[in-house]
Amino acid sequence: MRALVIFESMFGNTEKIAEAIADGLSETMTVDTVEVGSADDSVDGVDLLVVGGPTHAFGMSRESTRKSAADRGAGTVASKAGGIRDWIATAHGDGTLFATFDTKADHPHLPGSAAHAARRQLRRRGFRPFAAATSFYVTDLEGPLAAGEVERARRWGQQLGLART
Numbered sequence: 001m002r003a004l005v006i007f008e009s010m011f012g013n014t015e016k017i018a019e020a021i022a023d024g025l026s027e028t029m030t031v032d033t034v035e036v037g038s039a040d041d042s043v044d045g046v047d048l049l050v051v052g053g054p055t056h057a058f059g060m061s062r063e064s065t066r067k068s069a070a071d072r073g074a075g076t077v078a079s080k081a082g083g084i085r086d087w088i089a090t091a092h093g094d095g096t097l098f099a100t101f102d103t104k105a106d107h108p109h110l111p112g113s114a115a116h117a118a119r120r121q122l123r124r125r126g127f128r129p130f131a132a133a134t135s136f137y138v139t140d141l142e143g144p145l146a147a148g149e150v151e152r153a154r155r156w157g158q159q160l161g162l163a164r165t
């Protein structure tokens, strides 16, 4: 069975989480991990799609928030062009199962999540949810990831793969 992980990342934290999820999934599935700017429109032959990005302004990034991140010195900007919002806008689900994740600030009262927003939009595009939207935390705007998050992401991927196969 094949899993496809599509990620967006400005400072590299979501990229690390995507790689850890892929590592967990790879115990039971064949996995491709693709930066969103290089992702194909087609999900033909994909048994589980996993989509994730950073939470920006309470939801998925926009051009303006990506610019703001870049201005903050996202020196190694991973996602230079569009974000997951743009990929989802033109994708056709045809019933493909999916799970979404995001990274966000480790702050108790900050609402909003890119993963929840992506989940809503993917359903509208004909994808079928397979797992709850899940957040992983950074300790500051630019990272690093909070302690234990990479391992938690690996386990999340592992559990998704076990549930799908």
Ligand SMILES: Cc1cc2nc3c(=O)[nH]c(=O)nc-3n(C[C@H](O)[C@H](O)[C@H](O)COP(=O)(O)O)c2cc1C
Pocket (backbone or CB within 6 Å): 008, 009, 010, 011, 012, 013, 014, 015, 053, 054, 055, 056, 057, 058, 059, 065, 066, 068, 069, 072, 103, 104, 105, 106, 110, 111, 112, 138, 140, 141, 142, 143
């Ligand atoms: C413009 C901008 C807006 C942000 N808005 C939020 C927000 O609404 N909620 C939140 O929890 N984190 C917010 N953050 C923090 C990001 O979620 C954090 O930078 C991201 O998780 C880092 O992931 P990355 O390294 O993959 O870019 C924001 C960051 C930027 C740059």
